[in-house]
Amino acid sequence: MKENDTTNEMITGSEALIRSLIAEGVSTIFGYPGGAIMPVFDALYDCKDRIRHILVRHEQGAVHAAEGYARASKKVGVALVTSGPGATNAITGITDALMDSTPLVVISGQVTSSLLGSDAFQEADVIGITQPITKWAYQIRRPEDIAWAVSRAFYIASSGRPGPVVLDIAKDAQTGKCNFSYEKTIFLRSYEPVPEIDHEQIEAAADLINQAKKPFALVGQGVTLGNAENELRAFLEKADIPFGSTILGLSAMPSDHPLNCGMLGMHGNIATNIKTNECDVLIAIGMRFDDRVTGDLNTYAKQAKVIHFDIDRAEINKNVKADVKVLGDVKQTLPKVTELVKPAKHTEWIESFKPLYDKEFEYIIRNELYPDSGEIKMGEVVNKVAEATHNEAICVTDVGQHQMMGTRYFKFTQPRSMITSGGLGTMGFGLPAAIGAKYGAPDRTVVVFVGDGGFQMTIQELGTIMENNIDIKIVLLNNNFLGMVRQWQELFFDERYSETHLKNPDFVKIADAYGIKGRKVTQRDELDDAIAEMLSHQGAYLLEVVVETKGMVYPMVPAGGNITNIILGNGYKI
């Protein structure tokens, strides 16, 4: 499909790359220069008005920022790195994006094609390394292949189940000359991103739902990726189906929706896990039955008929056997099922969730959110921050206890408000992802919760924040421990705290050195004021809250266990 940007003059491969990115609507990229990508950075120098480049401090940061950008903006995130160590530093982010279905195009420089395979300076087998962690990885050795490859890359990254693509461009392909003509890719014969809708499947799903007395829905990120929040709501409301969300599916529906029963999985709400094993029809919508959601598959929802909506055929029957599969984009399939389902009321069934929530509130939530004495609790901070943003902020998290507190207690009113590393569980994700999220959604408040461990894995990105005046609110929940590992040591390793205590620096001083305003809170009565100060401050802000040293995230389903065997802590039983 021809775009207008066609030229008969010869341009360099680097210019072709920049024009291709512009043709794909790219306005922001995250990157770090180096020898083998210098020609591209040189071409970028002439296009600063069209493409904004954010210079990160480490390539891992570039990829996580591109992920945050993609997740907040619905666009494809782009990262630009050099060969060898530049590319290998990007690997963690690329793997993270594959696990969480995040559309990315990662462009790496590569040594001149004549040197390929010779162990040249800063050469790494980027294609060999990235093939298992991408949807597509391609090495470009000739300038005339750049437009073609970029077009394919964006199509593959953004279509169907999204994911990361790597383009590895030899230096001589960047400097060589070519004609330029850009054609958007809209079809590849070997790749069917969205399976055709099968009406028999739609009817079978609707039949099962119409017969259900105790239906329960599991909402995953597929809804967000398909921008199908309205379609989901219409479906759930018409058939009156209560639902739980995976952590990546959390903001697809408002937190306070009457059918919303909370979060699924290891640290999910009690009711959603118990009811998964009581429902008669389980409706999975754009989720992949991750082991952190299902626990032991042999005892998972065995009583239920399972309907699985997914865009990726390979997910059907991968972990949980589906009685009815509904292949396709949920944006299309959900309305078709909604049309066939009869309006229903499952009042009694829905009310049966309530006592379980009340128990959870009494045993866990009240003490986590509203303690009146003792050390500050993580959940308490998360709840106060969410309320202070009127539940309208984007919540980014790093990985660990604070992440589970963020997913459990932050509240959402808008879609695309939960940005966290779900599948890979990448410590160090939070800070750079928040940078990307702010560029992706500049009008929204971006709050990032980090722990003292993960913060220090990508703390160098404070430099990026300083240089670009990026207005993100960093809430550091500091317990001077690798808290989640410590929690497991307490529960499963006989309280042997091997290498989980951290001697930490003065974080506020570090922020100060970067010109970022910071404040440390150790007392409960300072908390509200500090949060208000953070949110009203123009620009980045670090709020360090010293929290309970040995806090625990409950409820907890031990890894690989039956999801109804839930540890509540403090001797409580369901």
Added chain:
Amino acid sequence: MENKTLYTITIFSENAVGVLNQITTIFTRRQVNIETLSVSPSAIPGIHKFTITALSETEESIKKLVNQIDKQVDILKAFYNTNDELVHQELALYKLSTEKVLEHGSIEYLVRKYNIRVLEISKDCIVFLKAGHYVETQALFEELAEKIGVLQFVRSGRIAITKSPVERLSDMLAKRSEAEERIKESYNKTNE
């Protein structure tokens, strides 16, 4: 070994660099050993055909593995069969010392029994070719090794075709080109 079934996985791919790596990493991750592998251009220009055999205790694990392969962007189609659904063949070459063969005396009965083709006779060596199933090429190897001695032996990966009337790829390609026209038409309409 006894409770494992041999599955034959057939894969059609675009002729792109690195497809084999994409396929083998999926076997590696799922801890499935490749028993045999054969790759060649297919009947359709530009499309390569891989035939891979692997042992598995459950059909389920092969099904999941094939789904993951089929999902790769450069893979057109992947499917699996058991032996009863296939006509399959392997080739084997055997190099023997001419002197030892002559010492042995007549080999007519071997040639007839195994339907051997003789590819080369020189004063140093004789090369036999045998096509057949694994058990057949293996039986010949064992008999030659015992009676004459084998200098070199090599066996190819399995090649196979399904017993069903058409190659499933042609149907799929026809459907895909219909889809292509549909997609391009609707794209042009929305961009007019």
